[in-house]
Amino acid sequence: MHDTAFIALDWGTSSFRLWLIGHDGRVLAERRSAEGMTTAAATGFEAVLEGHLADLGVPATVPALACGMVGARQGWVEAGYVDTPARLTGIAAGAVRVPGIARDVRILPGIARRDPAAPDVIRGEETQILGALAAHGLQAATLCMPGTHSKWGRVAEGCLSAFSTFMTGELFAAVTGHTILAHAVAGAPDDEDMEAFRQAVAAALAAPARIANLLFQVRGGQLLFGRGAAAARETISGSLIGLEIAGGHTADGSELVLIAAGRLARLYGVAFDVAGLPHRVIDADAAVLGGLSLAARSIWPSRT
Amino acid sequence: MHDTAFIALDWGTSSFRLWLIGHDGRVLAERRSAEGMTTAAATGFEAVLEGHLADLGVPATVPALACGMVGARQGWVEAGYVDTPARLTGIAAGAVRVPGIARDVRILPGIARRDPAAPDVIRGEETQILGALAAHGLQAATLCMPGTHSKWGRVAEGCLSAFSTFMTGELFAAVTGHTILAHAVAGAPDDEDMEAFRQAVAAALAAPARIANLLFQVRGGQLLFGRGAAAARETISGSLIGLEIAGGHTADGSELVLIAAGRLARLYGVAFDVAGLPHRVIDADAAVLGGLSLAARSIWPSRT
Numbered sequence: 001m002h003d004t005a006f007i008a009l010d011w012g013t014s015s016f017r018l019w020l021i022g023h024d025g026r027v028l029a030e031r032r033s034a035e036g037m038t039t040a041a042a043t044g045f046e047a048v049l050e051g052h053l054a055d056l057g058v059p060a061t062v063p064a065l066a067c068g069m070v071g072a073r074q075g076w077v078e079a080g081y082v083d084t085p086a087r088l089t090g091i092a093a094g095a096v097r098v099p100g101i102a103r104d105v106r107i108l109p110g111i112a113r114r115d116p117a118a119p120d121v122i123r124g125e126e127t128q129i130l131g132a133l134a135a136h137g138l139q140a141a142t143l144c145m146p147g148t149h150s151k152w153g154r155v156a157e158g159c160l161s162a163f164s165t166f167m168t169g170e171l172f173a174a175v176t177g178h179t180i181l182a183h184a185v186a187g188a189p190d191d192e193d194m195e196a197f198r199q200a201v202a203a204a205l206a207a208p209a210r211i212a213n214l215l216f217q218v219r220g221g222q223l224l225f226g227r228g229a230a231a232a233r234e235t236i237s238g239s240l241i242g243l244e245i246a247g248g249h250t251a252d253g254s255e256l257v258l259i260a261a262g263r264l265a266r267l268y269g270v271a272f273d274v275a276g277l278p279h280r281v282i283d284a285d286a287a288v289l290g291g292l293s294l295a296a297r298s299i300w301p302s303r304t
Numbered sequence: 305m306h307d308t309a310f311i312a313l314d315w316g317t318s319s320f321r322l323w324l325i326g327h328d329g330r331v332l333a334e335r336r337s338a339e340g341m342t343t344a345a346a347t348g349f350e351a352v353l354e355g356h357l358a359d360l361g362v363p364a365t366v367p368a369l370a371c372g373m374v375g376a377r378q379g380w381v382e383a384g385y386v387d388t389p390a391r392l393t394g395i396a397a398g399a400v401r402v403p404g405i406a407r408d409v410r411i412l413p414g415i416a417r418r419d420p421a422a423p424d425v426i427r428g429e430e431t432q433i434l435g436a437l438a439a440h441g442l443q444a445a446t447l448c449m450p451g452t453h454s455k456w457g458r459v460a461e462g463c464l465s466a467f468s469t470f471m472t473g474e475l476f477a478a479v480t481g482h483t484i485l486a487h488a489v490a491g492a493p494d495d496e497d498m499e500a501f502r503q504a505v506a507a508a509l510a511a512p513a514r515i516a517n518l519l520f521q522v523r524g525g526q527l528l529f530g531r532g533a534a535a536a537r538e539t540i541s542g543s544l545i546g547l548e549i550a551g552g553h554t555a556d557g558s559e560l561v562l563i564a565a566g567r568l569a570r571l572y573g574v575a576f577d578v579a580g581l582p583h584r585v586i587d588a589d590a591a592v593l594g595g596l597s598l599a600a601r602s603i604w605p606s607r608t
Contacts, residue, residue, distance in 0.1 A: 054307070065586070075422035077565060098551040111526055113524070114528055116525075116529060118517075118521060119521055119524030119525045119527070119528045119529055120517075120521065120524040121523075121524055121527055121528065123349075129370070132507075149484075149520065150516075157398070164514070164517045164520075165520040166514075166516035166517045166520065167446065167483060167485075167516050167517075167519055167520045168483070168516050170483045170484065171479070171483070171516060173482075174479060174482045174483050175478060175481075177469060177479045177482065178476045178477075178481065178482045179469070179475070179477075179478050180453075181471075203555060206510060207551065208513035208515075209512035209513065209547065209550040209551035210468070210470075210477060210551035210552075211512075211515065211547070211551070212454075212471050212472050212544070212547060212548055212551065213422075213424075213468045213469060213470045213471075213551060215473045215553070216424070216468075216470065217422060217423055217469055218467040219423065219467070220417070220422075220423030220424040220425055220427075222425045223416075223423070223425055224416055224418055224423045224425065225423055230444060231392035240516070242515065243515070243516060244516055245533065246513040247511065247513035247516065248517070250485075
């Protein structure tokens with residue numbers, strides 16, 4: 001792929017994604033694998049990357065730009081943090097070059113909120129936000145990026161002023177895997193019970209402080225009313241997503257933007273509808289690729 | 305112990321407690337073990353009970369009264385539920401006798417809240433409430449019984465009108481054991497960081513809907529401010545207890561009664577102080593024993 005301008009890498013804790021981007025900005029090839037930071041820290045980051053690039057025939061003269069946990073302290077090279085308020089177009093300037101290797105590989109920094117009353121960090125989502133807002137010409141927005149650690153952010157005049165992490169996905173996994181409710185969801189069919197999901201979102205929005213009780217009602221509902229495993233799973237999911245929206249969203253007149261893909265995009269979309277919150281959906285993969293491309297153009301202007 | 309009037313049993317999921325009560329109402333002997341329902345379901349409930357009673361020399365003519373999960377479907381004999389609103393002095397009438405054994409052993413029912421919008425069950429705590437209110441001459445109260453599954457109840461004119469389970473203790477175990485925060489609490493010293501606990505209670509009371517973010521701030525606080533493992537543990541504990549109080553307590557003018565023992569009594573007492581909620585503390589062990597004794601006197605009036 002001698003016409004590759006640069007390599008874009010979204011390298012998270014448990015996933016690795018690589019795109020080859022042409023001089024005209026188009027995607028020439030794509031690779032996805034489970035060789036995230038955790039795996040690559042054991043097998044070697046350079047070996048993982050160069051293995052894919054050798055398969056694709058990309059010479060060592062083509063540079064690569066990465067975002068995500070690959071820049072954490074336990075990643076390849078620590079890329080540090082830009083502090084809030086952070087101008088999104090400025091993160092490229094904080095990219096750190098991986099030393100001692102043939103290829104020019106740079107890693108974008110994360111963003112830190114050094115507020116003693118609400119300390120928080122993101123790594124990867126800042127690149128999604130950059131790409132999402134640029135693609136849609138937005139200078140201001142309230143952003144929701146659902147996941148294991150959902151992120152909510154506020155952008156005004158192109159600056160990320162504040163953000164918060166909600167460990168919604170991880171709470172779902174812990175509650176359904178490691179509490180008495182594991183019995184309640186066991187054997188749930190693939191078919192979703194979206195009515196149970198909607199009811200749970202509404203209940204959590206109405207009484208978020210009662211979340212520890214709303215979750216336990218799943219057990220009461222099975223014992224006393226014979227409710228099924230799919231209803232249990234969707235009730236837990238809807239309760240936790242409703243809780244996140246109740247805590248994460250504050251009406252300030254800015255547009256609500258959901259950056260997500262697949263099942264999470266669908267579930268959060270339904271939850272926002274239950275909450276009566278109009279929102280725009282931006283595909284998460286397109287967003288991160290757009291952000292990496294913007295940053296790459298500012299780092300290597302002559303290549304793109 | 306030929307002067308034993310009856311045997312009182314608090315038989316929960318993971319614990320077994322036995323008291324021999326004399327004709328004058330005094331405790332003649334006590335046994336505690338980890339032979340809860342889960343263990344006894346495998347080894348045999350009668351074998352567990354009679355093993356202890358043989359050691360103590362209690363003849364088969366002495367009856368026994370039990371409360372707790374021993375009366376669940378997966379327990380010794382299912383004792384069913386009394387529905388809310390439930391007169392506390394009436395639960396003895398719902399006791400179920402274990403069939404086919406020499407000794408007269410009876411198990412008290414639980415209480416069910418058959419509200420489709422808030423289905424809930426308790427088993428064991430109803431006996432604590434009975435004993436606690438009787439010992440203190442209370443006819444009305446708001447009750448908090450902290451634990452793996454904390455219970456909040458409302459009693460008026462001697463009736464339990466409604467109650468709710470908050471899975472606070474189990475959430476603490478799941479969050480500290482099975483999420484990214486397991487790293488944050490690893491190696492925490494025994495010394496408690498009570499200032500971190502108080503701050504976390506206050507933060508959760510102020511913004512309970514943000515609990516999934518308040519928990520994640522533990523990680524942010526370690527990454528950005530080098531906070532320690534004890535602070536992490538007490539922040540998680542305080543956040544979840546503050547959340548429970550925010551959701552469980554509604555001011556209705558009734559006295560707030562905390563039925564608890566040991567560390568939980570202390571932590572919830574501090575949390576109620578942070579919340580500015582005056583409360584009375586009643587020892588949980590004394591409460592359950594008092595409730596079992598009251599019920600036993602109504603079942604076997606000639607023995608007591």
